[in-house]
Amino acid sequence: MKRLTTDTPDGNFETMLNLVFGKDGWAHIRHDSEEGAVPLTQWAKAQCILHGCGEFSSETPQEIDEEISDCLMMDFPDCPIALAYVNANLKL
Numbered sequence: 001m002k003r004l005t006t007d008t009p010d011g012n013f014e015t016m017l018n019l020v021f022g023k024d025g026w027a028h029i030r031h032d033s034e035e036g037a038v039p040l041t042q043w044a045k046a047q048c049i050l051h052g053c054g055e056f057s058s059e060t061p062q063e064i065d066e067e068i069s070d071c072l073m074m075d076f077p078d079c080p081i082a083l084a085y086v087n088a089n090l091k092l
Contacts, residue, residue, distance in 0.1 A: 020088045027089050044085040
């Protein structure tokens, strides 16, 4: 498979492809200037909590993934955090 990232992105699309990468079977996002990259599950959980998405009790990556996926499929199909999470995972 051809590499989807580039060291010299040309435009927004190539830049976006560089934001998410796979590591240890999980998606990670390059966004945090302090930590460099964080698991996408942790980023999504933090965004849900920050935006007041109710009680978020999941702890493990598997639990967080299930809770966000369930939220998107059952409760809030328009949730921008869940949509971003699912689409970022599709890239991998």
